Amino acid sequence: MAVIFHLDLDSFFVAVERILNPELIGKAVIVGGNPTGRGVVAACSYEARKYGLQSGMPIRQAYQLCPKGMYVHGHYEEYERYSDLVRQILSAHTPHLEQASIDEFYMDFSLPALTLFGLLNKSLEIKSQLQNELDLPCSIGIAPNKLLAKICSDFNKPNGMTIVVEGKEREFLETMPIKFMPGIGPVLQKDLTDKGIKFIGDICRMPVEFFTGRYGKVGLDLWKKAHGEGSTLIFGHPEQKSISKETTFQKDILSIEALEEVLLALVGRVSHKLRDDCLTASTITLKLRYSDFVTLSRSKTIAPTQDDFIIYNIARGLLRTAFKRRIGVRLIGIKLEKFNKPYFQDYLFEPESSKREKLFDAIGRIRLKHGYDAINIGASKNTPGAKGKISQEASS
Structure with missing residues (x-):
């Protein structure tokens, strides 16, 4: 008999925000940014849902329903970090683990066969471990297949457990x-x-x-x-198809220099993720959305790389090709695709690219210990006309 667990981290983004800022505990929390600006609700606490809020709702509508809520921009790198920690804990309970999303996991406990009492104990053990070690609540559904297990986990939220036997x-x-x-x-x-x-x-x-x-x-x-x-x-780790990052501006941007500055920050994020996953990318795509919602994308395929210097300068060239209209830009994004594993080669004399690899490796170790924002790669201020051109200077 198949026995499938579906684990859903309750209001995951909100739970992480409360770990970072305990003052949010017990309050109506909305993750999504400036309540008077653009964008949508990425997540909201159960206290906020009492006012009719839900994920995907325009942030301005949420503010009308819940003006006294606590609105936060979100810390997506922290969400990814905690999701990875959850996965590590769950993988110690079973090798048959599938991550369906950043906050959902399936587990197969068909073998060795457990009694009903044993299944309940295993569920309580997992819930307690996540709560005690990470301070993350979750709901678990147990059923003969993935569909029913997911329905079960939704049936008794938050912090619930539901089982349906064959x-x-x-x-x-x-x-x-x-x-x-x-x-x-x-x-x-x-x-x-x-x-x-x-x-x-x-x-x-x-x-x-x-x-x-x-x-x-x-x-x-x-x-x-x-x-x-x-x-x-x-299914184990799904094959990753792309890494992307985009931002929607509170006010439309008309300056290409300002766009290049934002693009520099976005490239830093996706390149960091690329190195974290030990991948290189061959295709770089720039996304641009104007204030009238006309959306353009420009792509270029190059030799595989994970170097911020190369990725940014390609993306910057794509931006200059796409930014031709004399109206404001509402959104800008960057996407990396066509992944490969990095290839390392020994050299008699160390090339410039190898020096940058060491630099990025050192930066990665600092960010792993202290968080992404502990150190940033910036544009050189000493090079004429270099605003928006990435350099090897690192600032902390």
């Missing part, structure tokens, strides 16, 4: 509202509700032909899910 799948899903079914968004939910389908059990009582005729493959998938069918396959 043979009880239909009974568990029978009276559950269709909104709890993964894959049913607002549009499909309204269409089903208009047809009198309000609960998952209602789907099971209807012939599969109705759903395939109305919704095609999506309908067949929906019908199977309603019957409790789901995958038990646990």
Whole structure:
């Protein structure tokens, strides 16, 4: 019998922010930036949700609903760091681990077979360890497949635990509202509700032909899910396709020098991530969105690199190619793709690129110990016209 755990870190971004700033504990916390600016809610605490807030909501709308909330910009490097720490803890419990997102994990505890009491104890052990060692609450769902395990973890949040044993799948899903079914968004939910389908059990009582005729493959998938069918396959590290970083400005930017300064910071972030993952990238893509929402992207493929110097100067050239309109820029972003493992070669005389590798390695060790912002790579102030041109100067 397959036994799948789904672990969901409760309000993960908010939980990390509260670790960094305990004064946020017990308050309505919204991660997403300036409440009077642009952008959306990345995450919000359960206290904030009482006011009708939810992830993905425009930040200005959130502020109208909850003006006394605590609005924070977020520390995404810290979220990644804590996510990695969670993964390390979970991997000690089972080698069969799949990270579905930054705050969701699947685990396979099918073998060796555990009793129901043993499964509950394992769940409590994991929850206690994450709480005691990292101060992170989580909810766990246990079921015969990944679909049901995910539904179970959502069923009793926050800090909950739900288990469905084999043979009880239909009974568990029978009276559950269709909104709890993964894959049913607002549009499909309204269409089903208009047809009198309000609960998952209602789907099971209807012939599969109705759903395939109305919704095609999506309908067949929906019908199977309603019957409790789901995958038990646990995948390890998914192959990373790209690394990207972008920022939306509070006010539109007209100066290319200002854009280059922001681009420099973005390149630093993605290049740091690239080296952390021990990868090189061949394709560099610049993204530019104007104030009228016209979005451009420019790409260039080069020899594999993980060097900020090379990546920035390519990105800077792409920016100068794309920035041709005389209106403000709302968003700028950078994306790295086509990854390879770095190739190291011995030289009789140390080339300039090797010196930079040592520099970046030293910077990486400092950031690992003290955080990303402990040291920054800046533009040279001594070179004429060098604003926005990356140099080998490091400032802390």
